[in-house]
Amino acid sequence: MAPDQLLEQKQAEKQEVKGYFETTGFDRWNRIYSESDDVNKVQRNIRIGHQKTVDEVLAWIKDSGELNEVSFCDAGCGVGSLSLPLAEMGAGSISASDISEAMAQEADRRARAAGLDMGKLNFFASDLESLSGSFHTVCCLDVFIHYPQQPAEEMVKHLCSLTEERLIVSFAPYTLLLALLKGIGQLFPGPSKTTRAYTLKEEGIVKSAEACGFKLVRRSLNKAPFYFSRLIEFRKA
Template sequence: MSVSNPSDGAYAQRRGEIQTYFDRTAVEAWKRFATDTPLGRIRASVREGRAQMRTAMMASLPDDLSGWRVLDAGCGTGAMSLELSRRGADVIGIDLAPEIIRFARETLPQDHGPGSVAFHSGDMLAESFGDFDAVMAMDSLIHYQEEDAAAALARLAKRTLRKIVFTFAPWTPALAVMHGIGRLFPRSDRAPSIVPIRPNEIVKRLASLPALEGWTAARTQRISHGFYKSQMLEFVRP
């Protein structure tokens, strides 16, 4: 199964749309997600759902991450980076949106455990960030087409020693309809549409890629909480 280079074409265009949206339109909303600020019913359910997903993803990693170098790909305001550092990991948190990264740096507690955290604004696929023991990509690929998301994960796999844990939007009839309506009626200030993916299809696609030869799918868990619906999948290197 052929896979396009995610640095080109549709992937690059989509990446630009995502950066524009999160750095200009949605940054204040994401700052509120990171605090205890009261939210409306929809956004509160999303915040709670994301917290549940972080817990599920962190359960894929050892309690002691001393000596691990971990990429928090699409780190947002840094909640997962903080948890990783408190387990002892040296964390590189990367997000496309410079304003969100500024907020993450400003709000990172001085007491972030025995590990370290370095936040960067840029492309999570940039090879200049080096190799990692693990990659955590929470909801950072849900706006990309399946083939582009798979190609991005393949590039990360080449620089990952132990495991990749990522999320995708699991295909359901309702989500497929919403995705179709969003494409028919675009709006400049709307978030980039979420692309629903069938779980068995993404597993098959990843298993077919040379970069993931020998890797195996392990834990998976779906979180459905109010308006938040996402599924995590863990790929491990033997």
């Protein structure tokens, strides 16, 4: 595919994801990432799996002792699943963004309802490509599902450019089984399948971070039915 065609495809997919999470996607995922009982079995298991990933990230950060006075960037924050508990734990400052303004506004609403210090929290709408600044720790959880392999590797490099010390990312890992299940699922499209879902090869993600001077320090695989997420922490070498 020619470079111009690739760019057009990326822009089209970005608008598709943004439009989805501003409308039906917001309603669906806001329920999933809440305590609502208005979810089906698949959505409930996704909730459980995502929470496992968030809990592990929080445990890693707590164990490192790097929390107070530390600046965090929560890239693709959704409704604040990571940012809110980070703030409750005493993070120095948190810059949290989501491509969906509705998601960012809901995260802000939840933070205020919880009585968190909004002087340390900033929620705003932005795509990952537009993020700038410098942060001790950058986290990007379960967002790469919207990125094919090459754009995901480019995004890792962009996130590394924002990171002073630690980058934590999660993504759906490529396996033959998941590729088979995905192929079967695409034969039976349903109303909930409104955006593409990509699995990624870990080797490419790791090499992209290494090319920016980061090294893999720990990794894990979190899974629940209908949820698989490879979690990796990189540190500046």
